[in-house]
Amino acid sequence: MAESDATSVIIIPVDRSNHAEAAFNWYADNVYRPNHEVHIVHVHEPVVPTTGASYWAFNAEVFQAMVQDDRQIVDNLMKKYEGKLKDRNMKGKTHHQVNNNPGTAIVHYAEELKGTMVVMGSRGMGAVRRTFLGSVSDYVLHHAHIPVLVIPKKRERSTSSSGH
Numbered sequence: 001m002a003e004s005d006a007t008s009v010i011i012i013p014v015d016r017s018n019h020a021e022a023a024f025n026w027y028a029d030n031v032y033r034p035n036h037e038v039h040i041v042h043v044h045e046p047v048v049p050t051t052g053a054s055y056w057a058f059n060a061e062v063f064q065a066m067v068q069d070d071r072q073i074v075d076n077l078m079k080k081y082e083g084k085l086k087d088r089n090m091k092g093k094t095h096h097q098v099n100n101n102p103g104t105a106i107v108h109y110a111e112e113l114k115g116t117m118v119v120m121g122s123r124g125m126g127a128v129r130r131t132f133l134g135s136v137s138d139y140v141l142h143h144a145h146i147p148v149l150v151i152p153k154k155r156e157r158s159t160s161s162s163g164h
Helices: 018-030 060-087 102-112 127-133 136-143
Strands: 008-013 036-044 092-098 117-121 148-151
Touching (some): 008 102, 018 117, 018 148, 036 102, 102 136
Parallel strands (some): 008 036, 008 117
């Protein structure tokens, strides 16, 4: 079998951000090939009850409604990307997981699915913010054992009239 005929497994982590959608679109427009199998991966942190009251005083019905709303949001996101795969005639699947550490989960998915490459968006956080908050794309870039393509946040064009 020729190398170009081999299936490449592409992992595309997504969330509800424009950065994730831009990364998917950039990959689809510039990199996708018919021998690619695209795995859309969504990892989000679990719903945790937070109120001014103690954890134990939290209303179970309110919490259940929050969990249900979260499920609906995730279902809608997965349907959106299933539609994008179908609209572009791309072979692929969607995956969803609840996990406190999205970076670790994405790296695990890449290993489990025997990924060839990870393509993901970057939120464009500054160095100080990334140092304190961490960055999922930074984590994946440094821990995945396959190539990671990070699509940067699109820069807004200056509207100044200085001519520069």
